[in-house]
Amino acid sequence: MENENYEISDYSFLTEERVKKHFADINILLLSGKHIDHKYYTEYTVLESYESQWSSFYSNLYRLNLVSDISDGSRYYYLDFTENGKGKLSDASRNKELTELQTLIGLTLLDMYYQKYFDEEKVIYWNDIKTQILESDHQEAYKRILFNDIRASYDEKEWNEVHTRFSKTIENFDKLGWVERQSGRNEDLVFELRPAIHRLAKLYQEELQDFSAFSQQLKNDEAP
Numbered sequence: 001m002e003n004e005n006y007e008i009s010d011y012s013f014l015t016e017e018r019v020k021k022h023f024a025d026i027n028i029l030l031l032s033g034k035h036i037d038h039k040y041y042t043e044y045t046v047l048e049s050y051e052s053q054w055s056s057f058y059s060n061l062y063r064l065n066l067v068s069d070i071s072d073g074s075r076y077y078y079l080d081f082t083e084n085g086k087g088k089l090s091d092a093s094r095n096k097e098l099t100e101l102q103t104l105i106g107l108t109l110l111d112m113y114y115q116k117y118f119d120e121e122k123v124i125y126w127n128d129i130k131t132q133i134l135e136s137d138h139q140e141a142y143k144r145i146l147f148n149d150i151r152a153s154y155d156e157k158e159w160n161e162v163h164t165r166f167s168k169t170i171e172n173f174d175k176l177g178w179v180e181r182q183s184g185r186n187e188d189l190v191f192e193l194r195p196a197i198h199r200l201a202k203l204y205q206e207e208l209q210d211f212s213a214f215s216q217q218l219k220n221d222e223a224p
Contacts, residue, residue: 013053022046030058030066030079035177035196037076047077071198072117076177078196100218104145105169106200107207108132109179113193122193123182129166129189130159141215163189173197 013019026043029036038044047054047066055066064079098106109124112132116122133142143150146162167189173179178197182190207214 011053011057013050014057016050018046019050030077031062033078033176035076035078035194035199037074037177037194037196039180039194040177044077048075051077069196069199071195074195076194076196078177078199101145101165102169102172103200103204103207104215104218105166106173106178106197107204107211108138108142109173109193110197110200111136111138113197116193124179124191124193125187126163126166126189133162138211138215141212145215145218 014023022043026036026046029040029043036043036047051066051068058064058066058079062079064081067078067080069076069078108129112124112128113122116124133139133146136142140150146165147154147158170179170181170189170191174181174191176196177194178199179191179193182192201208
């Protein structure tokens with residue numbers, strides 16, 4: 001068995017035909033923050049086949065960790081900073097943290113993922129999001145933040161504004177591989193939740209433990 005502590009500095013794997021053919025796509029996706037799961041079958045299998053070599057490549061050249069994580073029985077790969085410090089992508093122009101609103105929406109989608117845990121494809125429609133806002137355990141927090149008012153109903157203009165905020169966030173999450181937008185459907189906002197969205201549970205453990213406090217702080221920060 002290969003010694004996991006042995007640092008591989010041989011980059012000859014880059015000359016392998018499969019790697020050469022897909023190197024640019026894999027490198028661009030990972031460096032852009034993409035989480036690659038089996039939906040990206042070709043890129044995923046090339047990463048899996050040479051995982052230790054890829055790991056050494058990013059560690060030595062970028063000071064980044066190639067992380068292999070598993071959520072809901074599905075494996076995915078992404079790049080993260082090393083424990084010893086920031087990597088070469090830590091500059092603000094290359095690395096952008098989620099806004100608090102994006103975090104709120106992400107945690108909302110994570111909750112919806114668990115609700116669809118036994119569904120093979122966890123596809124979310126705009127009506128599902130509206131139901132989550134109006135009927136979930138956190139409905140008061142959602143309404144207070146998204147509508148600035150807690151009521152039983154809201155008009156079309158108010159919903160359109162919320163729709164826009166969700167749509168922009170979903171675009172960002174699609175780029176990260178946390179969701180996959182669907183095409184060829186009648187609705188303009190429909191997407192599949194991917195296992196990598198569970199990374200939010202690791203990044204925002206404190207917010208998940210006390211969601212009420214987080215949502216209240218978010219509202220205070222947005223106040224003029």
